[in-house]
Amino acid sequence: MPELTAEVESLGLVIEIGGIPVRVNTTDPGFLDMLQARYSGFVTSSQRSEGGEEIAFDVDLTRTTFAAPDADVRVTRRLGRWTLERGDFLAEWEPASRTGRIRQTANPYSIDAVLRIVHTLVLARQGGFLAHSASAIRNGRAFLFAGVSGAGKTTISRLAPPDVTLLTDEISYVRKQGDGYIAYGTPFTGELAKLGENVSAPLAALYLLTQGPENRIDPVAPGEAARSLLANLLFFAEDEELVQSTFHSAFEFVRRVPVSRLTFVPDSRVWELIG
């Protein structure tokens, strides 16, 4: 008699960003291949992490798109469980068990958004953050270049000389360590569409980018530094406790890391001022 049921093979990989491993489980080999290619350099191993710090998501792939594909992202917490929703995905995550579920179509953008959100939630509790900024390592030290769209994040990344290791041209990943901060490479790309290197270094400075007629670095008052950093942080959660921790984290950061304004003309000479 033929088998009426067959075991569905469970496939998975681990995407490790900022030293935080996130396991993604799926039953779709095509989706797995897509993730493998998309996060190349950040996929560590399909074996379960020994550290016990791993976050795991089961992905349910649907064929149909959601009712409101253009809806904005909403991140809410109820009874210890986060709900992450946007027009193209619905996800749940429980920090206590470090497990969650994502419902989406087979595309790389939805899970990319879920990963960004989950990392912001994890980092917010540890004094770290994701920020709209490019970042790079030079001479063993990391530098952040923050600014809104059009400020020059992609431009300064593109102008980087060969001795500079690019961490990201779009979303910087910062973790607190002791009295300082560490910047990590991310696969979250901007216009450059080039993944950052999966490396890290102690953070030496944050530059607020402005394009202008000359290359120069000017000091920034602490209040302006805090306001500018807060304006560039990625933060999605409608959660008072997390808003408060993120707010205080920004102030701690500007107390410990030099913040300056970097005015630059779009040519490679600007890098003579960095590092």
Place this chain on the structure above:
Amino acid sequence: MSRLYVARNPRVAARSLDGEMMIMSGRDSTLFTLNKTATILWQSADGTTPLDEIVEHRICQEFEVEPAEALHDAETLARELASHDIIQISEEPIPQRNPAAGEAR
């Protein structure tokens, strides 16, 4: 004429940096930077000191301003801050369980 009491909303995050007071609403993450008068009002808003006493002892001591005019301006300011949920206002004292909640650490 009834007295007005003001109390800091413990659900906002506040931090002073180089004399500049910044406050973030926990409700919608809006960031406010307070001017000198608003900073004095915020720091004095303990829920039990009436606004007219705050004006007399804190604001009029800091700025050269007529008490009646200062009180009028302070009431306007207090209502504006309350509209953003930064402080609470009441004609009765406002008991606060943890008046320093959300304040700079």
